[in-house]
Amino acid sequence: MKILLATFWAVPHVGGVWNYMMQLRDRYEQQGHQVDLMGFNEGNTIVHIWNQQRKVEKNAIEDEIETEFANRKKQLPVIQQDPYVRYYELHRCIYEIAARKLDITHYDLIHTQDVISSACINRIRPRTIPQVSSIHGSAAEELKDAVTRIFKSPTAEIACRYFDEMEREGAMAAEYTIVANHWLKRIFMKEYQVPKNKLRVLHYGYDIDSFIRKMAIKSEIDRPVDQKLILFTGRIIEKKGVYDLVEALHLLKKKNDNWICWIVGDGPDRNNVQEKVKQYDLQEEIHFFGNRQDIPYLLSLADIYVLPSQLDNQPLSIIEAQLAGKAIITSDAGGLPEMVKDGKTGLIANTGNPQHLCEQLKRLLEDSLLTEHLGKNVKEWALKHWRMDKAIKKVFRIYQEAIKKRAHTHPE
Numbered sequence: 001m002k003i004l005l006a007t008f009w010a011v012p013h014v015g016g017v018w019n020y021m022m023q024l025r026d027r028y029e030q031q032g033h034q035v036d037l038m039g040f041n042e043g044n045t046i047v048h049i050w051n052q053q054r055k056v057e058k059n060a061i062e063d064e065i066e067t068e069f070a071n072r073k074k075q076l077p078v079i080q081q082d083p084y085v086r087y088y089e090l091h092r093c094i095y096e097i098a099a100r101k102l103d104i105t106h107y108d109l110i111h112t113q114d115v116i117s118s119a120c121i122n123r124i125r126p127r128t129i130p131q132v133s134s135i136h137g138s139a140a141e142e143l144k145d146a147v148t149r150i151f152k153s154p155t156a157e158i159a160c161r162y163f164d165e166m167e168r169e170g171a172m173a174a175e176y177t178i179v180a181n182h183w184l185k186r187i188f189m190k191e192y193q194v195p196k197n198k199l200r201v202l203h204y205g206y207d208i209d210s211f212i213r214k215m216a217i218k219s220e221i222d223r224p225v226d227q228k229l230i231l232f233t234g235r236i237i238e239k240k241g242v243y244d245l246v247e248a249l250h251l252l253k254k255k256n257d258n259w260i261c262w263i264v265g266d267g268p269d270r271n272n273v274q275e276k277v278k279q280y281d282l283q284e285e286i287h288f289f290g291n292r293q294d295i296p297y298l299l300s301l302a303d304i305y306v307l308p309s310q311l312d313n314q315p316l317s318i319i320e321a322q323l324a325g326k327a328i329i330t331s332d333a334g335g336l337p338e339m340v341k342d343g344k345t346g347l348i349a350n351t352g353n354p355q356h357l358c359e360q361l362k363r364l365l366e367d368s369l370l371t372e373h374l375g376k377n378v379k380e381w382a383l384k385h386w387r388m389d390k391a392i393k394k395v396f397r398i399y400q401e402a403i404k405k406r407a408h409t410h411p412e
Contacts, residue, residue, distance in 0.1 A: 001028075001033045001034070001108045001109065001399075002033070002034045002036075002106060002107045002108045002109075003028060003033055003034065003035045003036070003107065003108065003109050003110075003111060003399075004035075004036050004037075004038060004049075004104060004107045004109075004110045004111065005021045005024060005025060005035060005036070005037045005038070005111050005113065006037075006038040006039065006099075006110060006111070006112045006113065006117045006121055007021065007038070007039040007112070007113040007114055007117050008039065008040070008091075008092075008095060008114050008116035008117040008120065009039055009040065009113075009114065010039055010040050010041055010042045010044075011037050011038070011039035011040070011041075011048070011050045012050065013042070015235070016136065016315060016316040016317075017113050017114070017136050019316055020113070020134070020136070020204060020316075021037055021113060022037075023205070023206075023207060023388065024111070024392070024395070025037060025051075027388065027389075027392045028392070028396075035051075036049050036050075036051055036052060036107075037049065037050045037051050038050070038099070038102065038104075039117075040091075040095070041055075044058070044091060044094075045057065045058050045059075046058065046098075047094065047095055047098030047099065047102065048102075049102055054102060055102075056097075056098035056101045056102055058094055058098075061094070061097050061098065061101070064097050065090075065093055065094055065097060068093050068096075068097060069089075069090055069093050072089055072093060076089065078158050078161075078162060081155060081158050082153070082155040082158040082159045082162070083153075083155075084143070084147055084151075084153065084159045084162075085158065085159055085162045088116070088162075088166070089162075092116060092119070092120055095116075095117070095120050096120045096123060096124050099120065099121065099124055100124055104121070104124070104125065104129070105126050105129070107129060108129070108130075108403070109129065109130050109131070109132065109399050109402065109403060110125060110129060110130075110131045110132075111131075111132045111133075111134065111399070112131065112132075112133045112134070112173075112174065113133075113134050113136065114135065114136065114139060114170070115133075115135055115139050115140070115166060115167050115169070115170025115171055115173075116139065116166065116170060117170075118131070118133040118135075118170040118171070118173040118174055118177075119166065119169040119170040119173050121173070122169075122173035122174065127410040128406065128407075128410055128412055129406070130174075130175050130399075130402040130403045130405065130406035130407075131173065131174040131175060131402065131406075132174050132175060132176050132177075132178065132395075132398055132399060132402050133170065133171070133173060133174040133176070133177045133178065134177075134178040134179075135170070135171060135177060135178070135179055135184065135188075136180065136313055136314075137184070137311075137312070137313040137334075138167065138184065138187055138311075138313075139163070139166070139167060139170075140163040140164055140166065140167035141187075141311065142239065142311065143159070143163045144156075144159070144160045144163050144164075145239075145311070147159045147160065148160065150238075164191075164192070167192055168192040168193065168194070171188045171192055171194045171198075172192075172194055172198070174198075174402070175198075175401070175402035175405045175406055176198060176199075176200050176398050176401060176402050176405075177194065177198055177199050177200070178199075178200045178201075178202050178395070178398060179199060179200070179201055179202075180201070180202070180203055180204060180313055180314035180335060181201065181203070181313065181314055181335035181338045181339075182201055182335075182338065183313075183334055183335040183338060184313060184334075184335060185199050185201055200398055202391065202394050202395065202398070203314060203385070203386075203391065204314055204316070204319065204386070204391060205386060205387060205388035205389070205390060205391025205392055206316070206319050206320075206323065206386040206387075206388055207388050208323060208383060208386060208387065208388065211296055211320060211323050212296075212323070214294075214296035214297065215296040215297055215299065215300045215324060216297075216300075217294070217296075217297055218297060219292075219294040219297050219298075221294070221297075221298065221301070222301075223301040223302075224260045226258075227258055227259055227260050228258055228259045228260070228303045228304065228365050229259070229260055229261075229262065229301055229302045229303050229304070230249075230259055230260070230261040230262070230302070230303070230304045230305075230306055230361065231261070231262050231264065231298060231299065231301075231302035231304070231305050231306070231321075231326075232245060232261065232262070232263045232264065232265075232305075232306050232307065233264045233265055233295055233298070233299075233305075233307075233317045233320075233321075234264075234265050234307060234315065234317050235265055235266070235267040236263065236265055236266055236267035236268075236269050236270040236273055237267045237268060237269050238269060238310065239309060239310050239311055239312070240267075240307065240308075240309050240310075240312075241307065241308030241309045241310050241331060241351075241352075242263065242269065242273050243269075243273065243276065244308045244310075244352060244353070244354045244357060245261075245263075245306060245308055245354075245357065246273060246276050246277055246280065246282070246286065247354035247357075248308070248354040248355075248357035248358040248361060249261055249280075249282060249285065249286060249358075249361075250280040250282065250354075251354060251355060251358040252358045252361050252362060252365075253282065253285065255358070255362055256362050256365050256366065257285075258365065259285065259361075259365055260285060260286075260287065261285060261286045261287070262287050262289055262298065262302075263286060263287070263288050263289065264289045264290075264291075264292055264295060264298060265289075265290070265291060266290050266291045270288065274288060295320065296320065296324070299320060299321060299324035299326060300324060302321075302324075302326055303326075303327070303364075303371060304326065304327050304328075304329065304361065304364050304365070304371065305318075305321035305324075305326040305327070305328045305329070306328070306329045306330070306357075306361070307321075307328075307329075307330045307331075307336075308329070308330065308331045308349055308351075308357050309330065309331050309333050309334070309336065309351075310331070310333055310351055310352055311333050311334050312331075312333055312334045312335065312336055313334055313335045314335050314338075314339060315336075318330060318336070318339050318340070319339075319382065319386055322339075322345070322378045322379065322381070322382035322386070323379065323382045323383070323386065324379070325375040325376065325378065325379035326375050326378070327346065327347075327364050327370070327371040327372075327374040327375045327378075328340055328345070328346035328347070328374070328378060329346065329347045329348075329349055329357065329360045329361060329364065330346060330347075330348065330349070331348065331349055331350070331351040331352075331357075332348050332349070332350060332351055333351040336348075340378075344374075344377055345374060345377050345378035345381055346374055346378060347360045347363070347364065347374070348360075
């Protein structure tokens with residue numbers, strides 16, 4: 001089978017969606033399928049099929065973009081009324097024109113990885129080609145939060161309506177839409193009126209054997225002596241709760257100072273977070289490591305893993321910490337409570353509540369038996385739950401269902 005994995009975002013990139021795409025590609029190619037990966041580049045100057053090094057440069061299709069975008073502005077007047085709507089609609093236009101030129105007509109199935117690419121591909125795919133969408137989070141909720149709370153746009157109401165419609169269109173676009181948990185399924189059904197029979201709940205899989213091998217590969221870093229190690233891995237952005245973590249650690253230091261925290265990752269908020277660490281005089285306790293390739297080994301050194309996200313779906317960083325057998329503290333946001341059972345496979349802190357997060361950290365630092373118990377329980381659960389082969393087979397069954405459904409509704 002010829003399969004196209006497509007995303008609206010950059011390929012390659014650092015993050016869970018790219019890891020998921022690569023794992024799908026590797027497993028399906030081992031089974032004899034041909035798999036291509038499509039998306040923008042980092043600067044949004046080209047759309048490319050990354051593994052084939054085929055690309056369409058934005059500069060080469062400027063005339064077509066101008067003509068198509070002019071038509072869209074007539075059909076959708078809000079493009080002129082809000083800069084965020086203009087940006088996303090322009091890039092959707094670029095993506096669709098470039099995808100046509102890259103020729104997606106020879107694939108047996110297209111598997112999109114977000115609501116934007118799902119809507120775009122659905123607009124241009126041949127009637128006989130089935131489509132499956134995996135939605136890894138609520139793009140509309142994140143974008144609406146950005147324009148209202150972060151950017152405080154005066155036309156945020158217009159942008160929010162546009163993002164809601166974008167989410168609905170993307171979730172409805174494919175024969176089947178895969179979500180990782182019941183939280184996201186409920187959002188699509190309740191807020192975007194997506195029919196229940198279009199949605200499939202299917203958790204991610206993970207290459208467990210490879211991860212365990214990587215845990216044993218030592219790097220130059222040693223864990224602190226006679227201090228507990230708290231580890232955070234992920235993008236340094238507000239959504240991941242990193243500001244809440246620093247606030248909690250500021251409170252924790254007054255009650256228990258037998259710890260060190262490593263923050264591994266990078267992101268647009270890194271400088272601001274580091275400045276907050278300085279304000280609280282926590283430079284000796286909190287260390288920033290940037291992006292690293294040895295996260296499995298760093299997890300092997302940690303005593304506690306923490307991810308206090310303000311909104312999250314099914315982050316791979318939690319999966320990795322579970323496979324490493326670590327006591328985990330996360331928040332009750334989004335799909336996280338479906339991954340961690342409070343008091344059994346980790347601890348849950350209230351979202352956006354540094355005081356409660358501090359209390360949960362203190363609890364683990366002062367109760368080594370609980371820390372050991374949670375780590376043991378979660379590793380046993382993770383080794384069964386996140387098996388890659390099991391998840392891949394389930395995705396492929398959905399492919400087969402989509403092929404049958406498309407053939408029935410759109411016969412040649």
